[in-house]
Every structure is written in C-alpha cells, then in structure tokens.
Amino acid sequence: DAGITQSPRHKVTETGTPVTLRCHQTENHRYMYWYRQDPGHGLRLIHYSYGVKDTDKGEVSDGYSVSRSKTEDFLLTLESATSSQTSVYFCAISDGQGEYEQYFGPGTRLTVT
Amino acid sequence: GQNIDQPTEMTATEGAIVQINCTYQTSGFNGLFWYQQHAGEAPTFLSYNVLDGLEEKGRFSSFLSRSKGYSYLLLKELQMKDSASYLCAVRDDTSGTYKYIFGTGTRLKVLA
Numbered sequence: 001d002a003g004i005t006q007s008p009r010h011k012v013t014e015t016g017t018p019v020t021l022r023c024h025q026t027e028n029h030r031y032m033y034w035y036r037q038d039p040g041h042g043l044r045l046i047h048y049s050y051g052v053k054d055t056d057k058g059e060v061s062d063g064y065s066v067s068r069s070k071t072e073d074f075l076l077t078l079e080s081a082t083s084s085q086t087s088v089y090f091c092a093i094s095d096g097q098g099e100y101e102q103y104f105g106p107g108t109r110l111t112v113t
Numbered sequence: 114g115q116n117i118d119q120p121t122e123m124t125a126t127e128g129a130i131v132q133i134n135c136t137y138q139t140s141g142f143n144g145l146f147w148y149q150q151h152a153g154e155a156p157t158f159l160s161y162n163v164l165d166g167l168e169e170k171g172r173f174s175s176f177l178s179r180s181k182g183y184s185y186l187l188l189k190e191l192q193m194k195d196s197a198s199y200l201c202a203v204r205d206d207t208s209g210t211y212k213y214i215f216g217t218g219t220r221l222k223v224l225a
Contacts, residue, residue, distance in 0.1 A: 033213070035215075042200065042215050042217035042218050043156070043200065044215070045213070045214070048210075056208065092213075094211065096211060102146075102213055104157070107155055
C-alpha cells in the first residue's frame with residue numbers, strides 16, 4: 001500500500017472555527033490532491049499541488065486554502081468552517097503522467113455543527 | 114467545460130457479467146481511470162486507459178473510445194465482494210498540470 005496518511009481521521013467542530021487537515025506521504029510523489037466526497041456529488045477536487053509551494057484551485061475551492069512547504073505534507077485549511085463543509089475529505093497522491101494512478105488516503109470525516 | 118456521466122445505480126446477480134458505462138467531455142484528455150470504492154473506505158485503483166481499445170485485468174476489463182468520449186468497465190463472474198461504487202475519472206492536462214475529474218460513481222449491488 002502507498003504510504004499516505006491523513007490526520008485527524010474524525011473531527012467535530014463548531015461553525016466559525018478554523019480547521020486544518022493534514023495529509024502526509026512517504027512516497028516522494030510530486031502531486032498531492034484534496035477532495036471532498038458528498039452523497040450525490042462524488043469526489044470533487046478542492047485544491048491540488050504539483051510541487052513544493054506550487055498549488056492550484058479545483059472546482060470547489062471557495063472557503064478552503066492549502067499549503068505545501070515540503071514534499072511530504074499537504075495541508076488543507078478551512079479558515080472559518082461552515083455547515084456546508086461537513087463532508088468526508090480525501091487526500092490523494094500521484095507521481096504524474098503515464099500509468100501513475102492516484103493513491104488515496106483513508107479519509108477524514110469532518111462534521112461542522 | 115468538463116463533464117463525466119455514469120449511471121447512479123446498477124444491480125446484477127452473482128456469477129453474471131455487468132458493464133458500467135462512462136461518458137466524458139474534457140478539453141485536455143490525458144487518460145481514463147476506474148476506481149472501486151467500498152462503503153466507508155477510500156477509492157482503490159482498478160484500471161487505466163489512454164489509447165483506444167480494451168485493457169484486461171483478470172475479471173475486470175476496461176474499454177476506451179476517445180473519439181466518442183466513452184468508456185466502460187466490464188466485470189465478469191461477479192462476486193458478492195464486488196458490491197461497491199465504481200468511479201470513472203478523467204485525467205486532464207489543460208493547465209499543463211494533472212487534474213483528475215471524477216464522475217459521481219455507480220453503486221453496484223450484487224445479489225445472491
């Protein structure tokens with residue numbers, strides 16, 4: 001299995017509080033991705049990174065920011081959590097083109113009350 | 114724009130064959146992927162197509178037609194453990210970097 005972990009695995013927080021989710025990899029892969037998964041919507045890309053300090057927005061980036069200061073860590077921050085951000089968040093890694101598929105982390109279940 | 118369509122739900126019988134279709138529209142196609150996701154778990158990779166044709170991996174096969182923007186995943190000799198969601202995803206390189214766009218997934222129920 002690819003070495004990819006997420007922390008925390010579960011979190012309950014209140015509306016308006018900041019939240020940071022961490023994704024950590026031991027594969028030295030160039031690309032890292034943050035998705036959210038909601039019933040009826042499938043996996044939607046929030047932000048992704050194609051190298052240290054190189055990031056770009058996905059289709060549902062509003063209300064989220066990311067940072068990648070080293071290859072192995074990709075942080076997702078909700079500056080002021082809202083109930084609409086209650087979701088399961090998955091991190092994924094990939095080494096780039098060719099047959100390099102994405103490997104997914106175990107997911108973080110976030111509940112905003 | 115980018116759009117991926119697949120059926121929401123399918124039901125099949127143990128031992129049968131099932132085909133899950135996926136149609137896509139994207140400006141920078143760089144490969145099509147299928148993932149399996151069991152309830153409460155992370156997606157896991159099943160197959161990859163970048164050229165037209167059929168790729169076979171044991172009981173699973175995947176087909177791609179780039180001109181038609183169409184793919185299918187074929188599952189043979191269905192087993193109960195194949196009950197899961199199947200996600201179609203397109204890798205897009207329009208921006209010069211690689212993004213993966215996912216369909217909403219097809220939930221497959223295998224009945225005894």
